Amino acid sequence: xxxxxxxxxxxxxxxxxxxxxxxxxxxxxxxxxxxxxxxxxxxxxxxxxxxxxxxxxxxxxxxxxxxxxxxxxxxxxxxxxxxxxxxxxxxxxxxxxxxxxxxxxxxxxxx
Amino acid sequence: xxxxxxxxxxxxxxxxxxxxxxxxxxxxxxxxxxxxxxxxxxxxxxxxxxxxxxxxxxxxxxxxxxxxxxxxxxxxxxxxxxxxxxxxxxxxxxxxxxxxxxxxxxxxxxxxx
Numbered sequence: 001x002x003x004x005x006x007x008x009x010x011x012x013x014x015x016x017x018x019x020x021x022x023x024x025x026x027x028x029x030x031x032x033x034x035x036x037x038x039x040x041x042x043x044x045x046x047x048x049x050x051x052x053x054x055x056x057x058x059x060x061x062x063x064x065x066x067x068x069x070x071x072x073x074x075x076x077x078x079x080x081x082x083x084x085x086x087x088x089x090x091x092x093x094x095x096x097x098x099x100x101x102x103x104x105x106x107x108x109x110x111x
Numbered sequence: 112x113x114x115x116x117x118x119x120x121x122x123x124x125x126x127x128x129x130x131x132x133x134x135x136x137x138x139x140x141x142x143x144x145x146x147x148x149x150x151x152x153x154x155x156x157x158x159x160x161x162x163x164x165x166x167x168x169x170x171x172x173x174x175x176x177x178x179x180x181x182x183x184x185x186x187x188x189x190x191x192x193x194x195x196x197x198x199x200x201x202x203x204x205x206x207x208x209x210x211x212x213x214x215x216x217x218x219x220x221x222x223x224x
Contacts, residue, residue, distance in 0.1 A: 031210055040120070042201055042216040043155075050210050058211065059112070090154060098143050098205050100212065102154040 002026055004103035006091050012109045013081045021076040021106050023091030029101075031094035032074040033058075034066060036087040037105075043090065049074055081110045113138030113204050117215035124192050125223050132187040132218050134202030144185040145203040146176055147214075155201065161185065172196070194224045 004025045013019055023032065030051050035043040045058030049068040063085060065077045074093075078085060086109050092100040118133035136142065143162050147155040159170025166178040176187045185202060202215040 033212060035214070040216060042115075042117075043203075043214040045212055045214075048210065048212070056209070056211075059213065092155075094210075094212075098210075098212075099145070099157055099160060100147075100155075100203075102156075104154050 004091060004093055004101050006089075006103040006106050008106060009104065010107050012111065013078075014111050015082060017081050018077070018079050019081065019108075020078075021089055021091075021108075023074045023076070023093075023103055024072055025074075025093040025101070026072060027093060027095070027101065028071070029093035029095060030071070031098075032068065033092045033094070033100065034064070034074065034076045035090045035092065036060065036085075037090060038087050046076065046089075081108075083110045086110045112211055113140075113142065113206055113213050115202050115204050115213050115215035117200075117202055117218050119218045120216070121219045121221070123221045123223065126194055127191050128222075130187070130189040130192045130196075130220070132200055132202075132220070134185045134187065134215060136183050136185070136202075136204045136213075138183075138204060138206060141207040142204045143207065144176075144178060145205070146170065146174070146185070146187050147201045147203060149199045149201065149217075151198070158187070158200070192220070192222050194222045196220060197222045 033048040034046040047066040052071045089106045091103040146158040205212040
């Protein structure tokens with residue numbers, strides 16, 4: 001039982017490049033979330049999903065896209081990376097009581 | 112959408128001191144409330160949660176929090192902190208209307224041995 005896993009753990013991109021972050025959970029949770037964590041700003045919700053095939057915008061969705069084709073996976077895409085997207089990205093999945101289980105994070109640097 | 116305010120950015124205490132971290136939220140609907148802790152270099156872990164019932168909830172490691180609905184507050188407390196409590200603490204609120212989850216900016220706690 002791995003819980004929530006994220007790949008990759010680290011990534012460096014150049015401005016304008018694209019990439020996809022993968023989040024996988026093996027707890028059969030319906031809800032999954034993507035956050036970014038920046039110093040002094042806590043965690044800010046980017047997008048979330050309440051079930052396979054559904055997604056919704058969070059607090060800071062611009063510049064990101066997501067897909068939930070399979071229940072266990074939630075992908076976060078950056079089509080054209082910008083330095084402002086340098087951050088640590090956390091994925092979480094939620095039990096029926098909304099207790100969130102977090103992945104280990106992906107540290108992304110955009111040059 | 113809801114928002115969460117944490118009043119203290121950085122709190123410095125000596126071991127055995129009492130702790131209270133403030134959290135206020137703004138949202139008119141039904142919410143669940145959480146406190147998470149992030150130890151250096153680690154991801155967030157749940158400390159405690161409030162869903163309904165007794166407004167005083169107890170969590171792990173001796174932490175507790177009180178939900179005061181009239182004040183939209185969910186303050187975290189611990190009677191006697193330890194050096195190992197040094198971490199960042201986040202208050203969070205989820206709307207039961209749309210499952211939108213919001214976190215506060217966090218409070219960094221430093222406990223001096």
